[in-house]
Amino acid sequence: MCLAVPGIIESIEDAEPLMRTGRVSFGGIVKEVNLAYVPEAKVGDYVLVHVGFALNIVDEDEAAQVFEYLRQIGELDELEETEAQGDDALH
Amino acid sequence: MRFIDEYRDPEAARHFAEALRRITTRPWTLMEVCGGQTHAIVKFGVDDLLPPEITLLHGPGCPVCVTPVELIDRALELAARPEVIFTSFGDMLRVPGSGTDLLSVKAAGGDVRMVYSPLDAVKIAQKNPDRQVVFFAVGFETTAPANAMAVYQARRLGVENFSLLVSHVLVPPAIEAILSSPERRVDGFLAAGHVCTVVGFSEYEPLATRYQVPFVVTGFEPLDILQGVYMAVKQLEEGRAEVENQYSRAVQRQGNLPAQQLVAEVFEVVPRKWRGIGEIAHSGLGLRPEYAAYDAERRFDLATGPVDESSECISGLVLQGLKKPHECPAFGTRCTPEQPLGATMVSNEGACAAYYRYRRTPQSVTQEDAN
Numbered sequence A: 001m002c003l004a005v006p007g008i009i010e011s012i013e014d015a016e017p018l019m020r021t022g023r024v025s026f027g028g029i030v031k032e033v034n035l036a037y038v039p040e041a042k043v044g045d046y047v048l049v050h051v052g053f054a055l056n057i058v059d060e061d062e063a064a065q066v067f068e069y070l071r072q073i074g075e076l077d078e079l080e081e082t083e084a085q086g087d088d089a090l091h
Numbered sequence B: 001m002r003f004i005d006e007y008r009d010p011e012a013a014r015h016f017a018e019a020l021r022r023i024t025t026r027p028w029t030l031m032e033v034c035g036g037q038t039h040a041i042v043k044f045g046v047d048d049l050l051p052p053e054i055t056l057l058h059g060p061g062c063p064v065c066v067t068p069v070e071l072i073d074r075a076l077e078l079a080a081r082p083e084v085i086f087t088s089f090g091d092m093l094r095v096p097g098s099g100t101d102l103l104s105v106k107a108a109g110g111d112v113r114m115v116y117s118p119l120d121a122v123k124i125a126q127k128n129p130d131r132q133v134v135f136f137a138v139g140f141e142t143t144a145p146a147n148a149m150a151v152y153q154a155r156r157l158g159v160e161n162f163s164l165l166v167s168h169v170l171v172p173p174a175i176e177a178i179l180s181s182p183e184r185r186v187d188g189f190l191a192a193g194h195v196c197t198v199v200g201f202s203e204y205e206p207l208a209t210r211y212q213v214p215f216v217v218t219g220f221e222p223l224d225i226l227q228g229v230y231m232a233v234k235q236l237e238e239g240r241a242e243v244e245n246q247y248s249r250a251v252q253r254q255g256n257l258p259a260q261q262l263v264a265e266v267f268e269v270v271p272r273k274w275r276g277i278g279e280i281a282h283s284g285l286g287l288r289p290e291y292a293a294y295d296a297e298r299r300f301d302l303a304t305g306p307v308d309e310s311s312e313c314i315s316g317l318v319l320q321g322l323k324k325p326h327e328c329p330a331f332g333t334r335c336t337p338e339q340p341l342g343a344t345m346v347s348n349e350g351a352c353a354a355y356y357r358y359r360r361t362p363q364s365v366t367q368e369d370a371n
Helices: A065-090 B010-023 B035-043 B070-078 B102-107 B118-127 B146-159 B169-177 B193-199 B204-211 B223-236 B258-268 B287-296 B315-319 B351-357 B361-368
Strands: A006-011 A021-026 A029-034 A046-050 A054-057 B028-032 B054-058 B084-088 B111-114 B132-139 B163-168 B188-194 B215-218 B243-245 B267-274 B279-288
Touching: A006 A029, A021 A046, A021 B118, A021 B163, A029 A046, A029 A054, A029 B054, A029 B111, A046 B193, A054 B258, A065 B223, A065 B243, B010 B193, B028 B035, B028 B193, B035 B223, B035 B351, B054 B084, B054 B223, B054 B279, B070 B084, B070 B102, B070 B163, B084 B102, B118 B146, B132 B146, B146 B258, B146 B287, B163 B315, B169 B188, B169 B279, B169 B287, B188 B193, B188 B223, B193 B215, B193 B258, B204 B215, B204 B243, B215 B223, B215 B315, B223 B267, B258 B267, B279 B287, B287 B351, B287 B361, B315 B351
Parallel strands: B028 B054, B028 B188, B084 B111, B084 B132, B132 B163, B188 B215, B215 B243
Antiparallel strands: A006 A021, A006 A046, A021 A029, A046 A054, B163 B279, B267 B279
């Protein structure tokens, strides 16, 4: 029910703010989307679309956060392993 | 597709599962309150990747499921009227009321139309000025901005033959109802990402403090869910109870302010009855008095009253995380998606329907338990 799909804005039809719409491509399928709730959105932005409304601009910097987090916990684990091995060597 | 496919990488999922195994020292029970997450967890087998200490419970995260039977009966009554064009998202069409469903009303001659957006319903109303167009406004906070905009535009454009049958519910009051239950089994919550895209997550902060439970705002893809689980378990293992945001590519703490403003312009907080649970105070949205002219329950004289539900159905216990779907004796036998007895079987996003659809036949569950 709360499904929202990311798509890229291809064009914007500038009307008054609450009626602003754009054409958004979802992997090639293009739909008209209401952009009233993302007034700062521009062509080329990825937006999350739910029932014909863009609810947010996808933050491209944060998009890699999942992998960065995984790398961090992986690195930390490796570090702990190295330290543990170092401790073993001392004993 | 970009921003979807990369979050389904099996190798990264295995790494998350491995990291989770390393930090988990005790049994923990987490609950997601989002049908989309429930569906993804069961479809992708995310729960099978978790260490055995971690249990995922599936809370009341499906607005379609928790829409009360009498409201569906009202939808059916409206849809059968000759002057009405009844419009709805597709997922409400098969949900049974006490007798039939919207698709059957359509087959019997009712003018029932599936729409992608509530604005499509406004357009139908503009094209059919001699008919009454009713939109079934079901949803959580995620959908409220769209439905608010439909009413707002209808009023601005002078579309008087348009109205909403409103069944809007809010997530935090339902979570608080679960937290305050003396039978509570939940140690932490995955908060639904797209609800938070709209309303932000500051509402969870007092709940985290008062009930000492972690909340992690979580996305919908397998890696999102695994990271959300990891962050929640890490908090539990470290004795923290904070609100964290896994889904930062789509959620900011304050949410979407223009959307919140229009929702507050059109809707007000009201008590709502949840199918399978009962009435929860301040748990829904209704149209404000200024927009009462667009309320289908006021516009039409409806005969449908309260309805009693099957006493065999345990969906209330499933929604509160007190039972799993396969613990119900009717699961998969007397209760199926085609002939559902209650809330959690009526939509794909309900926990019982998700278990029924993906590999969780009673036989496979028994085999799993035996292993």
